[in-house]
Amino acid sequence: MTIAVCIKWVNYSGPVESDTPDERFAGFSFADQAALEWALRIAEKSADEVLVLTAGPVGAEAVLRDALSRGAHRAVRIDIDLTSDSSVIARSLVGAMSQARMVWCGDYSNDRGSGSVPSFIAAELNIDQALGLVALELPENANASFTAVRRLDGGRREQLLISGPAVLSVEGSTIRLRRASLKNTMSASKQEIQVITATGDRVETPALRPYRPRPRVTLAPIGLTALERVKHITDTSSSKGHGETVHAEPSVAATLILESLRKWGYLP
Amino acid sequence: MTDADIIVVGAGPAGSCAAIAAARSGKRVVLIERGPFPGSKNMYGGVIYPRILDELIPQWFETAPIQRWVIRRSTMVLSDTGALNIDYRSNAWGQAPYNGATAYRPDFDNWLAQQAVAAGADLICSTTVTGLLRDDQGRVCGVSTDRPDGDLTASVVIACDGVNSFLAKQAGLYPNANADNYTLGVKETLSLSKHIIDERFGVRDNQGVDIEILGGTSGVNGGGFIYTNLDTIAVGVVLKLSKLSAQKKRPEDIIAELKRHPAIAPLVEGGEVVEYSAHLIPEAGLEMMPKMVADGLLIAGDAAALCLAAGIWLEGVNFAMASGMYAGQSASAAIDASNVSAASLKSYTNRLNETFVLQDHKKLRKIPHLVLSDRVQHRYPAFVTGVVERMFRVDNPTPKPGVRRIVREERKKAGIKLSELVRDALTGLKGFG
Amino acid sequence: MTIWPDISFQDRIDTSEFRIHERAHITVNDDSCRGCTTRECVVACPANLFVPTSDGGILFNYENCYECGTCYLVCNKEGAITWTYPEGGFGIVFHRT
Structure with missing residues (x-):
């Protein structure tokens, strides 16, 4: 089976002069990094395939190669305008992650993202969602259910039991992403990245x-x-x-x- | 079988040119950069003289990401209130084959590294080289990095790891790093509209200006500079490390004071600081240069102290590019000859000796210390500006004094002995001549 | 006359991008610093990372380091400052220099 990880190509810092980040000053958020690390850890136990996806222009492939060098197995880029509506991005991502038994996302991205893509993905797939997780305990057996703690308003916490297919979004503080080995870093630049052109369906916004x-x-x-x-x-x-x-x-x-x-x- | 033929450490101008030269001669080259992209750790005092690229990248000026072509070159001597400016302008410098250019190093160095990738080198970023690997006979045979499983072997390592070159130090090629041989460069990038820059500096389109400043560094031995980018200008100072700490002056305060000087303030007025940066400069030239070659190891660029800081000439990127290119060529030739011993790699040192790289340094070997000496730093600016001030001051009805008298009086006022002046003049004449 | 700087030191440092790693790439040996009277690092560091404490020690910060190397070169106490490059991909990132 497949574990999907959705990462977003974002500006780390500095002035944002256009919607498309400058490759040199861009990467993927700590939250997305944590999501990738959790997925890699589960896949190590369950022998699942880790599929990383990103939606964006060709420059976004840099983050996919980064993810591949850290241990992801396969990478897909959805060719789509970065300013597209979250629901459109979620739909195009879902179209490329067939058979995923789990979808990991960052809670929200560095560029003040709203964190709405994960819930749109859950709605598209019609599976459970566990969003804004601040702590997780992975089971010994990778297919068993496990508990996660979720942040609520006012400092409250909610404990969730996760079993079966689900979309999970995690905060960056939950875990630190591993470093890529030198050999993987060198080979990642030559690995193939599948590119899918997003279908042109747009969200109709009522006249304001x-x-x-x-x-x-x-x-x-x-x-x-x-x-x-x-x-x-x-x-x-x-x-x-x-x-x-x-x-x-x-x-x-x-x-x-x-x-x-x-x-x-x-x-x- | 080694992982690569040649490992180049550091994707600055030296490293990228080494990688281009080596990759062109069919070698398997790995170019390792510790920053997230080439140029991310690099700053400088303003002008690249890229003519040396003619050999590696013909028509480089069509693709290189430069800001402005330097067509005005000024040398300014500042006293507390006055300024003497020697200004040369040549519009020919704004056309091919060009002379000097200003650029943002994160742009330029990245572009140059991409030329190495196009030539066939493997570029690995975000990877810090932590040490040299040696075989059982003590010859360098690769590098270790801070990545897991991070050792990489090669026939030759070219260390272009910058002014702090821990690799050259680890190889024992620097006898001892002495703070006296280094200066600290600090710089502010100021945002101004292109229109204002054009008007203030008297240029148009992509014409640029570079001003080197002697004096104005709050009594700390060093110098200053101002140069123009397209829609920013850079103002900075270069400070002798040993004097900086002795004088108890903070670097940013010295920039602030320079910016308040009556001759400088109108140039920088209204510029908002958009970036602050700092870097060391290997200032002492020939006197601090390490051994450039060991078994399986070459050193180029700032790592080899190939930086010319001789008052009116401030060059570094061109020396880095040239030394990197020669290192790449010599390493390839040594591999072709199946002998990468220090003796075989000696062709690199020979190339440096035959070309401007070391000939300029030899010619100007006494100049860096002269320029940074206390006399030149603290007494000559007042003396020179004092002389010029009196020459051009009209004190009617008092008749004009003779130039010889002015020089004598001003020299005494500045506290300079005639013997010292003559000696320095001779050193300067010999050095520059 | 006091001349106020046109930009505060914090604002100045904030113009630079630092990608901060959890490992400190500078360490200071507190014992050596207590015996130091000259304190070159405090004056010379362009990022003002070294701050003397009232009890005679040195408080240091590595996060806003420009990685220039001034501190270990001006320091006259053998082994007082240990300085390496930060982990690959981290530390100062220049934009328009």
Whole structure:
């Protein structure tokens, strides 16, 4: 079987003058490096094939060769514009990783990536996802299930039991990537990299315009004298706002809330 | 069977030219670079004189990533308030075959290394060579690196590992590294628009300027430089290591002071520091040069102290490229002759002796120390600018004094003995002449 | 008159890219430094990596090193500063020099 590792070619630092990184100042993020190391460690035990994938222009092959020199078995580059939508990138990656029993990704890339590609991949493959992992314990038997700790908001942690096919994204601090041996470094420059041209499907983005709430109907102030009418408009003591308490199942309650908001003109 | 015929350590100008020369003669060449890409560790004082490349890369100027062609060459002598500037301009230097060029070393060195790859050399980056391998008779037969399983064997190792050359030191070719023989170069790259640079320095298109400065280094023996890139300028100082620590002055403060000098400030004004850098320079020329050859080992470039820092001439990259090329050729010839002993590799030293590489150094052997001497550094700038100031000052109704009188008075004011002046003038005449 | 620098030292160092490795490629022998009165490294290091501590020692940092070699050359105490190149691929990376 195959263990897939998705890595992104990013600028390490310095001014970013274009969307395409300068090969000299680019590489792959610590998070992606950690993902590769975990995959290599599992594959050592299970005799799986490690397939590294990247989506980007020809310069991105540098990171694939780097990964090959560190022990990955096969490399695929999806020829695609780096500015493509995450869902498009995820779909094109999935198209090239048939039979993968596990997909490893970095949590998010150095270039302020959102970390959304891993979840898009999980959705495309329709398998489980375990994202933002901060600690893992690999089992002795590579095919057994294992536990991983995931970061939640507010410093909380979640323990996950991972068994069966899954997409995993890890933080860079979980493990340090091994160094490539000299011989592998020399041979990696001559290894073949498969190139797949991404299909041209684009995400349709609805036309964007500034948000304008619907007009709300406001009744004329009530009162005989001007003073009373002014008081009616400006008075905050008597509540004229909307208020309603509902007791319902969360899903029903959510629908009710949305309906009310729409009715009162707060939502389009 | 060795892993390679020739291992070149360091993909700077020396290493890449060695690799090109060796690969062209059909040798299996491995070029090892410790930085993530060639040029990533390199900085310099501004001008490359690439004519030596005519031999290796004809029409190099069509592809080399240069910033500007130097068509104005100035030498500036600074006193506390005054400046004497000798400025030469030749628009012919801006056309083929060209003279000097400014470039970013991470661009230029990378380009040169790619020429070596095109010639057939294997380039391995991100790999630090940690030592030399020797066979049972003590001859160099390869290198060890910091990678796992990182030993690599070869018939000849060419060490182009830069000014700190741990390989030459490990091979015992440097008797002792002495701080007196080195200067520290620190540099700021300042961002200015191309338009402003063109106007300030009186150039157009890709014409550039290089200014070498004597004085202005806050009393620390050394010199300064300013040169133009396309949309940045570089300003820096070169400081004698032994004096720097004795004077208790910080390098960046000395640059700041140079930038405030009334003659320099208008040139650098408004430039935002976009990069700071530092590097050592092997300054002492012939006096510090190591043995260049051992059994199975050659040394080239900064590692061999092939850097000319003789006041008005500041060259290094050209010596590196030439020595690297000759090293590559000699190593190939020695392998062809199946004899890589020091005696057989001696043809390298011979080539250096026959060409500008060592002839320039021999001719100018006394100049580096003269230029960095306390007299030239601390008294002559005030003396020279003082003389010129009085020559051009119009003190009417007082009549103009004779030049001889001015020289005598200014010499005394600067505290220079006539005998010293004559001796230095003779050294200079002999050295430069 | 105090003349303020046009750029703070930290800003100056921040203009350079350093790819930092976990292994320190400079080590300082604290015992040798305690007996040192001249402290050349403190003045000469262009990255200002050596800082004297109040108890007479030297605090050093290797992360922002330009790998020039000034420190070990100016140091007059045998073996006080051990200096190697950082791991391949790490350390200073120049862009426009």
